Amino acid sequence: MCRTLAAFPNTCLERAKEFKTRLGIFLHKSDLGSNTGSIGKFEWSSKHGKEKNFSEDVLGWRESFDLLLSSKNGVAAFHAFLKTEFSEENLEFWLACEEFKKIRSATKLASRAHRIFEEFICSEAPKEVNIDHETRELTRMNLQAATATCFDTAQGKTHTLMEKDSYPRFLKSPAYRDLAAQASAASAPPSSCSLAEPSHT
Template sequence: MCKGLSYLPSSCLEKAKEMRVKLSHLAETHHKNKTQDGRILQDLETLLNSKSGLQAFRAFLRSEFSEENLQFWLACEDYRVSPSNLQKTKACSIYNQFINPDAPLEVNLDAETREALLSVMDSPCPKTFNKAQQRIYSLMAKDSFPRFLRSHHCMEAVKAF
């Protein structure tokens, strides 16, 4: 179990504080530049809307064998803007690829959300995956994104600016 930060050597804690200050400073500096890629560290939404940020985040998730969350989120974004005549086909594809318990890229969703999706697969609409997509986004924002900020993938992306 986690014993808290008090068990870490003070040198590690100081190093972590220094890194956080540097990352915050970089984020502020890039934010002031008002460039899309410069705001890579601001939040997950900004990262996902940045081509280079998205590439760095994808590489990080791939290294952790958890790229399916991002793939699902992107598939939902694509689905939302799809013409209505393609929605049923795309909805079935997303369900089979990410939601079905035997899916090759199964994402971590609660049973209630899975059941709700299964019940609307016959007549999907543009908002069909909104709740599931939001749950996966929250998972990435709370779990993957903070780890990404501490990763070498993030450091490399920052250096590229």
């Protein structure tokens, strides 16, 4: 968004306001369940807690898949897109694994591991992810002595699948391209935000 708002023309402020509105609508479409945790909130923040403006965040999503995943709003927007393709379970599983790794209690680790397995991994799971039979069986064996790394192989497979398949389609989607165009306009210098000045000859 424009840095010194009062100093910029109305056209620039209007574009920035429209951009924020469009992004809010886009993220609102993501009807997130309780299992996806904090990504349901529309909050502008960076991974390290430093201020990061709207346009920088949105434009950064196309630089790399991991940069997208490090943005709360990027995750929410990507989740909204995946819901349109009926493949949101891959991202939800990846996020569940990230939260799982933070558990320090061995008892909680084991019980949560089984819940994740039943929800995402086992055959006929309600949100079964697209992994091969070998990975599924390896994960099943890992649960016999659950550790923070027991889902690493399955999580890696879903990450690769999303990065090579869903992520490129997300970047090409009309919704993201519209957001990126708005972000570019909002972050442009004052001269490009305003209408062109008539030339004096």
